[in-house]
Amino acid sequence: MKILGRPPVRRTLEALAAVGFGLLAALPEPGLPTLLLLGGAAVAVGLWPRGVRAGLGGLAVLVVLSVARAIWLDGHWLYLADELPSALLRAGVPWLIAVSLRLYVSLGRRAEQDREHRRRRRVAELKQQVAADRLALAQSLHDDLGHSLSLVALNLGRLEVDPTLPQAARDSLSGARSELARAVERLGDSVVGLRAGAPLAPSHAESADALIHRARTAGARISVRGLPEGRRLADFGGERVVRILQEAITNASRHAPGAAIAIDAADRGRELRIRVTNGIPPRSPEIHTSGTGLADLGREIRATGGGFEAMPSGDEFVLTAVLRADGAPEGRSAEREDRHRETVSDGSAADGTKRTQRRVLIAAAAVIVCGLATAESISVVQKSNALLSPEAFADIEVGDARDDVVRFLPGQELPFRRGESRPPDCHHYAVTANSFDDAAGDVYQICFARGVVSSVDHIAGETR
Known part of the structure; x- marks a missing residue:
């Protein structure tokens, strides 16, 4: 139900x-x-949300009342110049400060x-972009990689039944075709998930022991020393440990096929150190890869407070990783990068807000200073028009004719202060x-x- 009459009520409150x-x-x-x-x-x-108009209206009421009092009650406009600036400052300065603060x-x-x-x-824009990228990736995986893997599986199946090959070779080809079939199945699940927009299952859901066993079965020569059991690996992010081992084994098998792989791990309480080494062949096979696996893995581990390094050392390739027990979960690196980008992109907006805030404060200070300067200027003008020099005052003596003295006096005199009582026909002039x-x-x-002059006095301001 709409409440009628609310704007008039607000205007009444403002008034x-x-x-x-x-x-x-x-x-x-x-x-x-x-x-x-x-x-x-x-x-x-000033702190009231509608206080700008209410404050300006109040200052307008102050001016009107001051003008009316000076003209009709005090009878001299000079009272307006004497009292209005100070009244405006008394009321306007705290109001303006409050408005500026608000x-x-x-x-x-x-x-x-x-x-x-x-x-x-x-x-929202990133989600739309991610959705488009997922669809494009799903299409690429289905059309290109899926087709290529299917052709490889077809060739392996043809070789598996080739009677000219020894039984051992056919058994190896059968195992390879089985591994390829499982890979194609996982690829199909990934394509379905990408198209549906559903979260993808971790590609390294198997344990570290299962990964090493599967690699040994495929012919890799792997030695392991000091690797903690699965429960302990979970404290350091078990999936990340599996990914480190998988990347190291894949890298060694791709660039140094047949070379021995040594995995050394050291559990130091709050951190786990993993070192994987493999020999470097005199002539590495020419294999074209994207080269981003180790780089992405390194960025992810460093983002969680760990350490990562992968480089040749003499005749070996050494991968070293340090994982912390309180490391952030996977995906935190992207979150931190998003926050960093958000901070950078919001920098200009924050600077603009700070500039506006500084302008508000500077404008408030300028109004206050201008008000003080105006009040002081009016006071100086008023006193200057009623200024009597010390020399002229010293020349005036009791008994001097009025007509002779008037020639030395200023054209204006200081007005009465409110409540001040002066003797009849006495006039006040400014000393400075x-x-x-x-x-x-x-x-x-x-x-x-x-x-004639009846008295001449110098009266201190506090005794007036």
Whole structure:
């Protein structure tokens, strides 16, 4: 159900807040309790989400009341120049500071919301891109790799029944064809998962012992020393350990076929060190590969706080990996890279927000400084128009004719302060126009009676 009349209620609240703020700010010569109350009201109005219009309305009420009081009650417009700037500063400075603080916080929250919106949009775009890549990869695997593996299996099957081959060779070909059939089956499952968008099953779900046994059965000469059992390997990410061994064995079998492979592991409590070595043949076979398996594996292990190195050392190729027991799960590397990209891409937006926040604070400070400068300028102009030089004051003596003295006096005099009582026909003139002078606020008082000077006094500002 829609509540009727809400905008008028809000406008009424704004009007009441503006009038109350303006009336409180217009109180003449406020004491400490009034100043504290005014400061609290100004801060409350400034922190209010609709406080900009309410505050400006309150300052407008203050100006109107000050003009009316100066003209109709005090009877002299100079009171307006004397009291309005200080009243505007008393009410405007805390209000403006509160408004700036609210805008500063609001800009920060808005920037955070913008970053979250961009992050969600980026995630959606990445998901769409990943979906397209999965479909393209599935099509490529099905059309190219699947067809090639099928032809290899067909040739192996033809050789398996070739009567000219010895039985041992046919048995080896039968085992190879079985391994190839299982690989094709796993490839088919992967293609189905890629097309459906379902999570892919881990390609190295077997244990480390099963992997080594299968490699030995295929003819690899592998020696193992110090490798922990399966439960302990799970503390270091069992699938990652299997992947390290699989990459090392595949790399050695591909580039150094027939070479002995030595796997040495050392469990040091919080970390597991794995070292896999194999000899380097005098002439490596020419095999074209992407070369990204070891590189991707190294990046993944380093991203989880571990270490990885794979390079020739003398006449051996050495792969060394260090896994930590509290290592992050697989996929954390991509997550960290996404966060890094998000931070970098949001850098310009964050810089823009900070610049806007600085501009708000600078604008608030500029308004305050301009207000103080305006008040000081008005005060200086007022005092300068009523300034009597010390030399001229020293030349005026009691008994001098009024007509002679008037020629030395300024064209204007200082107006009465509110509540001030002066003797009849006495006039006040400024001693100095500099507000930072020790004599600021002091006045020269010259009184006349019967056409001559009756008294000449220098009155300190605190005694007026």
